[in-house]
Amino acid sequence: MTIAKNRIEIRIGSALEYLDLVQALTDSITGFMGFDDDSAHWIGMSVRESVTNAIQHGNGLDARKNVHV
Numbered sequence: 465m466t467i468a469k470n471r472i473e474i475r476i477g478s479a480l481e482y483l484d485l486v487q488a489l490t491d492s493i494t495g496f497m498g499f500d501d502d503s504a505h506w507i508g509m510s511v512r513e514s515v516t517n518a519i520q521h522g523n524g525l526d527a528r529k530n531v532h533v
Contacts, residue, residue, distance in 0.1 A: 472489075472493065473532065473533070474486065474489065474532070474533040475530050475531070475532050475533075476515075476530065476531050476533070477527055477529075477530060477531075478518075478519045478523040478524075478525055478526055478527055478528075478529045478530065478531060479519065479525075479527060480516070480519060480520075480525075482515075482519075482531075483512060483515060483516060486511060486512065486515050486533060487508055487511075487512050490507065490508045490511045490512070491504065491508055494507050494508065511533065514533075515531055515533060518531045519531055
């Protein structure tokens with residue numbers, strides 16, 4: 465994970481096992497930023513679905529490839 469001024473970048477392998485980690489990070493970030501519960505929920509769902517699609521369809525579950533968030 466890289467943190468720069470107002471920017472967080474995460475790189476994970478193409479494995480569905482990382483989805484819970486991405487979800488936990490998203491929840492922490494939305495909480496830190498003060499989003500209300502409903503907005504935080506939908507942001508989390510959007511990020512999780514995007515990462516799932518990248519792993520499954522973009523990278524074809526190829527563990528040698530990474531997903532950048």
